[in-house]
Amino acid sequence: xxxxxxxxxxxxxxxxxxxxxxxxxxxxxxxxxxxxxxxxxxxxxxxxxxxxxxxxxxxxxxxxxxxxxxxxxxxxxxxxxxxxxxxxxxxxxxxxxxxxxxxxxxxxxxxxxxxxxxxxxxxxxxxxxxxx
Amino acid sequence: xxxxxxxxxxxxxxxxxxxxxxxxxxxxxxxxxxxxxxxxxxxxxxxxxxxxxxxxxxxxxxxxxxxxxxxxxxxxxxxxxxxxxxxxxxxxxxxxxxxxxxxxxxxxxxxxxxxxxxxxxxxxxxxxxxxx
Numbered sequence: 001x002x003x004x005x006x007x008x009x010x011x012x013x014x015x016x017x018x019x020x021x022x023x024x025x026x027x028x029x030x031x032x033x034x035x036x037x038x039x040x041x042x043x044x045x046x047x048x049x050x051x052x053x054x055x056x057x058x059x060x061x062x063x064x065x066x067x068x069x070x071x072x073x074x075x076x077x078x079x080x081x082x083x084x085x086x087x088x089x090x091x092x093x094x095x096x097x098x099x100x101x102x103x104x105x106x107x108x109x110x111x112x113x114x115x116x117x118x119x120x121x122x123x124x125x126x127x128x129x130x131x132x
Numbered sequence: 133x134x135x136x137x138x139x140x141x142x143x144x145x146x147x148x149x150x151x152x153x154x155x156x157x158x159x160x161x162x163x164x165x166x167x168x169x170x171x172x173x174x175x176x177x178x179x180x181x182x183x184x185x186x187x188x189x190x191x192x193x194x195x196x197x198x199x200x201x202x203x204x205x206x207x208x209x210x211x212x213x214x215x216x217x218x219x220x221x222x223x224x225x226x227x228x229x230x231x232x233x234x235x236x237x238x239x240x241x242x243x244x245x246x247x248x249x250x251x252x253x254x255x256x257x258x259x260x261x262x263x264x
Contacts, residue, residue, distance in 0.1 A: 006259045010252075016146050017153025020175075024154070024168035033162045041153070121143075128142050129135035 004059055008052035015045035016120055019086075023113040026093060026106055034109065035093035042086050050079055074126035078119045085112045137190050144182025145255070148214075151176040152248050155221060159241045169225075176218050184211055202263045210254045217247035 018041030026034035053075065057063060062072060089112040096105040154172035158164055164172065187207070191199045198204070224240040 002259050006256065009259065010255060013146055013149035013255075014153060017150045020150045020171070021154050021157055021168075024164075024171055025162075028165035028168055030163065030165065033157065036162075037157065124143060124146065125139050128139040 001059055004052050004055035008049060008056055011045045011048035011052060012120075012124075015042055015049055016117070018042040018045060019113055019117055019120075022089070022093070023110060023117070026096070026102070026109045026113075029102055029106070031093055031096040031102060031106070035090065035097050038086065038090040038093055043090065046079070046083055046086060050083075053079065069130065070132055071126040071130045074131075075123055078123040078126075082116045082119050085116050089113055089116070134190070134193060137186055137193070141183060141186035141190060144179045144186060145258070147175040147179030148183065148251055149179075151179065151218070152251055155225070155244050156248065158225070159244045173222055176222070180211070180215055180218070184208075187211075197264065203257050203261050207254055207257045210250055210257065214247055214250040214254065217243055217250060221247055 018037045022034040022037040022042060025031070025037060057072070062068065089109045092105045092108045092112070096102045096109070099105070102109075151172045154164060154168065154175075187204075188199065191197045191201070191204050221240060221244050224243065228240060
């Protein structure tokens with residue numbers, strides 16, 4: 001069944017797209033668009049991506065495989081750790097909107113999003129090359 | 133080698149979706165600055181070339197696929213349609229952009245959503261590979 005994989009890839013792409021949108025908006029001091037991109041784009045996309053990943057995992061029988069392949073471990077580790085960073089970036093962007101200016105919050109959002117995007121680059125590499 | 137080609141091919145597809153997401157923000161009433169628009173357009177250029185060149189390379193290199201497979205020909209046709217639409221959206225957006233960078237023409241928005249559906253159809257072909 002390919003639908004869970006389709007959903008996983010589509011939501012992962014939407015997630016990366018909304019993160020780049022948020023980063024470019026915050027960099028341009030458009031904190032409101034950055035905040036909305038994170039709240040209404042990145043967080044829902046992350047949830048769909050993660051649920052679909054679990055669906056693919058169960059569907060393809062990976063839960064019976066021991067030890068788990070490295071690429072699956074990399075996928076889970078990057079997705080779960082980055083969720084906290086996305087939440088933190090969303091809170092910082094929201095604070096920046098409330099204050100009406102970025103200052104340190106702008107830098108914090110950009111650093112957090114850069115970390116998340118680098119982690120996703122590694123995850124995409126792991127998902128496609130499937131290192132053992 | 134094949135794994136790296138696939139990684140770069142998928143990465144290029146992510147770049148296409150970054151552009152789609154960023155232009156979707158404009159279509160939904162958001163405002164992209166000049167730098168963000170530049171990034172979105174470059175992602176479309178690099179992603180478009182990357183998916184085409186690496187995709188054809190993979191189709192020629194891998195034994196299980198052929199360049200004349202129906203789903204690959206379908207993908208090439210969709211790629212051409214998406215490229216044409218993307219170029220039109222870019223030009224028209226620049227033409228109708230007012231002072232704050234908001235697209236004001238419904239036709240451009242419609243073209244953008246058609247482009248989005250075309251990219252979605254490409255992803256469907258890549259995941260299901262009908263006839264492969």
